[in-house]
Amino acid sequence: MTTDTLTSFLSWYFDHHPAHAAQVGSLEHYSTFGDFSATAFEHRARERGAWLARLEPLPRSVDRDLALSVLRGALAMEAWPAWRRDPQEYSSVVFFGLLSPFLHRLLPEDELVASTIAKLREVPSIFAAAEANLDASLASPLVVQRAMDQVRTGRSFLLDALPLEVSSAALRAELVEAAGPAAEAFDRHAAFLEELSLRATGDWRMGEKLYSTMLQDKELLGYGAPELHQRGQDAYASLETELVELAGSPDWRSVMSSLQDDHPSTLEAMRAEYEAETSRARAALIEHSLVTMPDGEECRVVPSPLFHRAIMSVASYLGPPPLTSRRAGYFFVPFTPAGASSEQVTHRLRTNARSQIPTISVHEAYPGHHWHAAWVAAQGSSSPLRKVFRTSYFSEGWALYAEKLLRSVGYYTSRAALMGHVEARLFRAARMVVDTALHCGDMTPAEAESFMVSRTALTPGTAAGEVKRYCAWPTQAPSYLTGALEIDLIRDEYLSLELGSLRDFHDRIAGSGALPLGLARRVALGEE
Numbered sequence: 325m326t327t328d329t330l331t332s333f334l335s336w337y338f339d340h341h342p343a344h345a346a347q348v349g350s351l352e353h354y355s356t357f358g359d360f361s362a363t364a365f366e367h368r369a370r371e372r373g374a375w376l377a378r379l380e381p382l383p384r385s386v387d388r389d390l391a392l393s394v395l396r397g398a399l400a401m402e403a404w405p406a407w408r409r410d411p412q413e414y415s416s417v418v419f420f421g422l423l424s425p426f427l428h429r430l431l432p433e434d435e436l437v438a439s440t441i442a443k444l445r446e447v448p449s450i451f452a453a454a455e456a457n458l459d460a461s462l463a464s465p466l467v468v469q470r471a472m473d474q475v476r477t478g479r480s481f482l483l484d485a486l487p488l489e490v491s492s493a494a495l496r497a498e499l500v501e502a503a504g505p506a507a508e509a510f511d512r513h514a515a516f517l518e519e520l521s522l523r524a525t526g527d528w529r530m531g532e533k534l535y536s537t538m539l540q541d542k543e544l545l546g547y548g549a550p551e552l553h554q555r556g557q558d559a560y561a562s563l564e565t566e567l568v569e570l571a572g573s574p575d576w577r578s579v580m581s582s583l584q585d586d587h588p589s590t591l592e593a594m595r596a597e598y599e600a601e602t603s604r605a606r607a608a609l610i611e612h613s614l615v616t617m618p619d620g621e622e623c624r625v626v627p628s629p630l631f632h633r634a635i636m637s638v639a640s641y642l643g644p645p646p647l648t649s650r651r652a653g654y655f656f657v658p659f660t661p662a663g664a665s666s667e668q669v670t671h672r673l674r675t676n677a678r679s680q681i682p683t684i685s686v687h688e689a690y691p692g693h694h695w696h697a698a699w700v701a702a703q704g705s706s707s708p709l710r711k712v713f714r715t716s717y718f719s720e721g722w723a724l725y726a727e728k729l730l731r732s733v734g735y736y737t738s739r740a741a742l743m744g745h746v747e748a749r750l751f752r753a754a755r756m757v758v759d760t761a762l763h764c765g766d767m768t769p770a771e772a773e774s775f776m777v778s779r780t781a782l783t784p785g786t787a788a789g790e791v792k793r794y795c796a797w798p799t800q801a802p803s804y805l806t807g808a809l810e811i812d813l814i815r816d817e818y819l820s821l822e823l824g825s826l827r828d829f830h831d832r833i834a835g836s837g838a839l840p841l842g843l844a845r846r847v848a849l850g851e852e
Contacts, residue, residue: 326382333375333391334709340368343417347424348712349645351431355442357421360414360453365407372398386836386843386852387709389544393840394713397542404534409462409526410796411471411517412635414454418447419474419481419631420642426489427654428645437495440502444482447506451513458520464528465521466769467796472517473634473661478510480662481631530763530798538799543717544842545806549760552802556756559805560779563750570743580747580781583740584677591627591669594676595657598639599625601685602655605730609690612733615830618702621651623694628656637672637789641688643697646711651701653694655685671783679744680781686730687748692723696834703835710837716800719838721807724752728808751780752805759794759801769795810841814848823849 338345342353358364376395382388406413421443425436458468482503490496530538536548545552564576571579588594602625609615628636639658644650660672676684686692696719700711727745736742758775761767767775769791776787794801811833818829829848836847846852 326385326388329378329382330387330391330709333379334712336371336375337712340364340371343421344712346421347645349428349430349647349650354425354431355439357417357443357446357450360407360450360457362453362457365405365457369399369402386839386846387707389843390709390713390839393542393544393843397538400534400537400541404530405462407457408459409464410467411454411458411463411513411520412467412474412796414450415471415475415478415513418443418450419478419629422482422486423489423629424642426486427642428648428650428652430645430648430650433490433492434495437490437492437499440486440499444499444502444506448509451509451516454513455516460520460523460525462526463520463524464526464795465524466792467526467528468517468521468524470635470792470796472514472521474631475510475514475517477631477634477662478514479507481629482507482510485630528795529765532764535760535763535799542840543715543799543803544840545717545810546842549764552756552806553760553764555806555809556753556760556802559809560750560753560757563746563753567743567746567750570739570746576743576747577778577781580679580743583679583743584674584781584783586679586740587673587677589673591657591659591673594673594681595625595627595659597678597681598655598657598676598685601681602689605682605686605690605735608730608733608735609695613827614729614733615691615695615699615827615834617695618651618698621653621694621698621702623653623655623689625655625657625689627659630662632656633659633661635789635793637675637786637793639676639684639688641693641697643693644701646697646701647708648701651698653697655688655694668785671785675781675783675786677744679738679740680748681744682736682741683727683730683745683748686727686735687723690726691729691830692726693719695726696722696838699831699835700837706835706837710839714838715840716803716838717807717810717841718844719807720800720804721809721811721841722834722838724749724804724808725811728812747781749805749808751782752808754780755790755794755801756805758791759798762791762794763798807841811844814841814845817845818848821849 338350338353342356342358345353372395379388379391487496487500490499532549539545539548567576568574588597602623637658640656642654644653660669731745736745758772762772772791773787776782776790777784815829833844833848
């Protein structure tokens with residue numbers, strides 16, 4: 325009964341969120357983005373409430389509790405509806421929904437093009453819905469402007485970049501023809517967002533109450549924003565002490581700055597060095613038998629997509645669709661946006677210096693995001709819910725845990741690389757401090773940028789991009805170190821109970837998906 329009900333819930337979710345369903349590999353949802361009208365958003369909210377009432381009486385289980393955490397988080401967010409506040413609720417779905425199928429190649433090219441053309445025809449109506457739904461009294465100028473920068477890349481993405489994914493000249497021509505009206509819709513939407521940014525009076529701050537609710541009801545942590553902020557401060561102080569010792573000077577920031585002078589000479593050279601370091605990390609993982617390697621996995625190290633460069637200033641990753649047999653993932657190296665000045669490019673290269681490339685490669689690839697995603701996809705017996713619903717508090721926590729794990733086997737062989745590793749962890753502690761302070765009203769964006777420049781190794785340009793991300797994406801930035809620290813605690817408990825080897829622990833907890841940490845603990849300790 326429980327399994328049937330949860331299967332029905334997942335089917336309902338896929339039908340009402342076809343873009344997400346397609347991302348995880350549901351081919352029957354490949355040809356539509358879904359309904360973005362206000363009526364559809366309101367209808368989904370009512371049905372979520374009904375599903376919550378239907379699932380709560382079921383016997384306690386990890387899958388049931390995962391579904392409840394998803395529903396409770398979404399219902400809590402109805403008090404702060406992103407679909408009325410953030411234009412990226414629409415544009416990001418379009419960008420990734422058009423590009424991802426070509427990266428994963430689950431269908432023959434002619435079928436990929438046909439499904440893409442069907443989605444391109446929906447783009448004008450999606451942006452029309454966005455323009456009807458977005459409320460100037462709720463939308464923040466900062467968030468609108470961030471989205472506008474991304475939307476302005478739409479025409480180039482559709483007419484220049486996306487057609488390059490098609491090998492057939494005839495099919496490519498069909499795609500370009502269908503993309504014309506969509507490109508015009510992007511242009512109109514960019515103009516709308518520019519005008520909206522002038523009218524917008526909303527606040528991007530989530531507020532302490534909702535922030536704490538999300539931590540407790542969705543992430544299943546036993547604490548709220550104030551304790552998270554304090555944990556960040558404590559971690560920062562400890563890590564700064566370690567950095568001072570490694571630097572041999574209280575002014576570790578100057579030492580890190582000097583290390584950043586040693587960086588790749590160009591963006592393409594940066595990508596090539598990341599590719600080489602990714603291979604080295606994979607070899608170390610195998611040498612030390614830290615995890616089981618899934619068959620057929622491949623990590624492709626590529627420049628970040630054009631549309632992503634306007635909103636992301638750091639490396640990122642896109643994994644294989646977990647409901648499929650694919651095992652290839654994409655490590656996106658953070659190229660600068662088109663038109664960036666030479667100074668901006670230099671800042672980006674300095675933030676990806678040779679002292680920092682090793683730990684970033686571990687985080688994004690082995691045994692961080694890529695190994696994790698490929699291993700989850702390889703778990704044929706795993707619950708579909710655990711492959712579909714993911715939280716960054718586990719996925720980003722795991723990737724940061726991976727950085728420390730590789731340190732334990734001597735992966736960072738120079739003082740520079742070790743400082744880069746510790747500073748990367750300190751940077752995540754700074755995120756905990758800044759994100760909570762921003763959204764609880766204790767810090768302005770300018771103060772946050774100043775904090776990140778003076779207290780981490782970020783350059784000013786990268787810090788500005790980071791802070792905009794925190795403002796637009798509350799609770800995500802603290803997930804890295806929060807999750808890593810919780811996984812440390814679960815590992816210690818697992819090993820103390822002698823439930824298996826360290827490798828067994830990694831395979832078990834990471835293979836369970838990216839669960840809220842309270843549920844991940846139950847899986848690791850066999851308390852399903």
